[in-house]
Amino acid sequence: MAKVFDRLTNLRAGTTDRYEVSKLALIIAGSLAVLLGSTILQVSFGAYPFTLVEAWQTVFDPAVLSSLEVWRWAFLGAAVPEWLTRQQLIVWNLRLPRILVGVLVGANLAVSGALFQIITRNELASPYILGVSDGAGLVVLLTLTLLSGLVPFLPILAAAGGGLAFLLVYAIAWKNGTSPVRLVLAGVVVGTVFGSVQRALFFFIDDLGVAMSAQAWLSGTLMNAGWAEVRIALPFTVLAMALAFAVTQELDVLALGEDRADSLGMPVEKVRFAIAGIGVLSTAAAIAVAGLIGFVGLIVPHMVRNLVGSDSKLLLAGCLFLGPALLVSADVGARLALSPVQLPVGVITGIVGGPYFLYLMRKKTDLGEV
Numbered sequence: 001m002a003k004v005f006d007r008l009t010n011l012r013a014g015t016t017d018r019y020e021v022s023k024l025a026l027i028i029a030g031s032l033a034v035l036l037g038s039t040i041l042q043v044s045f046g047a048y049p050f051t052l053v054e055a056w057q058t059v060f061d062p063a064v065l066s067s068l069e070v071w072r073w074a075f076l077g078a079a080v081p082e083w084l085t086r087q088q089l090i091v092w093n094l095r096l097p098r099i100l101v102g103v104l105v106g107a108n109l110a111v112s113g114a115l116f117q118i119i120t121r122n123e124l125a126s127p128y129i130l131g132v133s134d135g136a137g138l139v140v141l142l143t144l145t146l147l148s149g150l151v152p153f154l155p156i157l158a159a160a161g162g163g164l165a166f167l168l169v170y171a172i173a174w175k176n177g178t179s180p181v182r183l184v185l186a187g188v189v190v191g192t193v194f195g196s197v198q199r200a201l202f203f204f205i206d207d208l209g210v211a212m213s214a215q216a217w218l219s220g221t222l223m224n225a226g227w228a229e230v231r232i233a234l235p236f237t238v239l240a241m242a243l244a245f246a247v248t249q250e251l252d253v254l255a256l257g258e259d260r261a262d263s264l265g266m267p268v269e270k271v272r273f274a275i276a277g278i279g280v281l282s283t284a285a286a287i288a289v290a291g292l293i294g295f296v297g298l299i300v301p302h303m304v305r306n307l308v309g310s311d312s313k314l315l316l317a318g319c320l321f322l323g324p325a326l327l328v329s330a331d332v333g334a335r336l337a338l339s340p341v342q343l344p345v346g347v348i349t350g351i352v353g354g355p356y357f358l359y360l361m362r363k364k365t366d367l368g369e370v
Contacts (some may be wrong), residue, residue: 012343020314023307027318030323043095045336050087058091074227075234093226101225101289102331102345103324104233106296108286111244113297114304114315115279118251119272123305123360124184126297127162127283131190135165135293136280136287138194141214145205155236158284163275165190166276220293220346222331229289240274240282244316247275249314293346295353296327302360 010350064070064084070092072078072119084092109127116125116132127133139161143150148155205211216223250271253261261268274318286293304318327345330352334343 011208012173020308020311022316024314027304027307028321031321034325034329038325038332039099041332041336042099042328043091045339046090046095047340048087048090048280050091054087055091058087059096061088064088064092075231077228077231084088096220097227097230098225098331099328101229101233102222102328104230104237104325105222105286105290105293106232106324107320108237108282108323109293109296109327110300110319111241111316112279112282112286114301114312114319115244115251115275116297117301118255118312118315119279120183120254121257122183123302125187126295126296127279128292129168129184129191129298130187131194132162132280132283133167133207133287133292134191134194134198135168136162136284137218137292138198140288140291141198141201141217144217145201145214152232153154153199154288155232155281155285158288159281162280162284162287165194166280216293216344219344220291220349222290222346223342225289233285233289236281236285240278240285241320243278244282245313247271247278248312248316250275255310255312291344291346293327293349295349295357296323299353299356300326 030292038161040055043059044050044052050058058064062349069078069081069083070084073080074092074097080089116127116130117123120130127136136158139157140154143154143157168190169183169186170365172189173182182328202211202214205214207278213224250266253263253266254268255277256264258268275345300319300323301315304315304322308314308318327349330348331345334345334348337343
């Protein structure tokens with residue numbers, strides 16, 4: 001494999017210029033600005049409103065930030081500190097965890113979308129369109145409704161469901177190899193079947209509260225996100241992101257095409273499935289805590305690719321920042337646009353993502369090839 005990467009370095013020498021790096025810096029700066037603005041709005045407004053100064057002071061209260069008791073409560077599940085004021089509880093127990101979950105989910109969906117697009121060389125690929133989200137979602141819904149004792153293992157179970165869905169998609173699409181069109185069509189088939197099974201499960205739910213929670217989860221929501229969800233998603237997110245950035249050289253080789261990668265000595269199918277496993281893990285971490293949120297994994301990699309090009313390291317870095325910014329800002333819109341009614345964030349991403357997908361179809365004549 002070392003020889004493969006040496007050859008790749010020669011092939012791609014000079015392709016990552018300062019112009020692309022400066023565009024990545026622009027994406028990062030813009031994403032952080034949007035994320036900061038969204039955070040201020042999310043923390044400040046709601047049923048219990050704060051002024052911007054009050055919100056800022058509560059978030060950065062030295063007594064809270066320096067308290068080991070608070071961090072044990074947040075990240076280790078210890079008891080809630082009794083000395084926290086009502087204002088501090090509202091910010092730290094309700095609003096900040098929702099933002100953190102949005103950051104984790106946005107990063108996971110965007111990065112996994114980029115991974116799937118590269119390994120399939122198809123910019124229409126995403127966890128949602130390839131059926132991975134529906135496969136993971138079916139397992140999560142089964143767990144929530146029938147096997148509640150397994151909730152702590154949701155990311156692992158979701159990854160198993162997403163992996164099974166991806167294997168089915170790949171098997172259906174395989175015919176002496178795959179093509180972008182067959183992968184997308186196979187993903188639609190698998191996603192439709194799994195989605196139908198999800199809807200059928202509602203006929204076996206007797207508890208109205210469980211049914212309403214499951215319906216909100218299917219729409220993709222951060223309404224009930226708290227520190228428990230942060231603790232579920234964080235370790236799997238860190239692992240998935242570390243693995244994704246560890247395979248950027250392999251991604252660059254795959255981006256050259258199967259024939260070129262094979263001629264360079266890469267075991268294409270083995271590498272593709274290994275990277276698909278990373279994408280499935282990343283998707284599962286998002287779905288386990290936020291439900292089925294569509295289009296983030298589709299449009300964010302495309303937006304970043306238009307600015308920084310196809311270099312995998314730059315692409316993943318851009319997705320790592322733009323994904324959270326887009327999802328958290330969408331959640332702010334979902335929460336505040338029709339206040340006091342809160343919409344699932346998946347509704348907002350669908351409203352934005354659908355027209356953007358149509359825009360891609362109208363703009364590009366070779367839609368599908370990365």
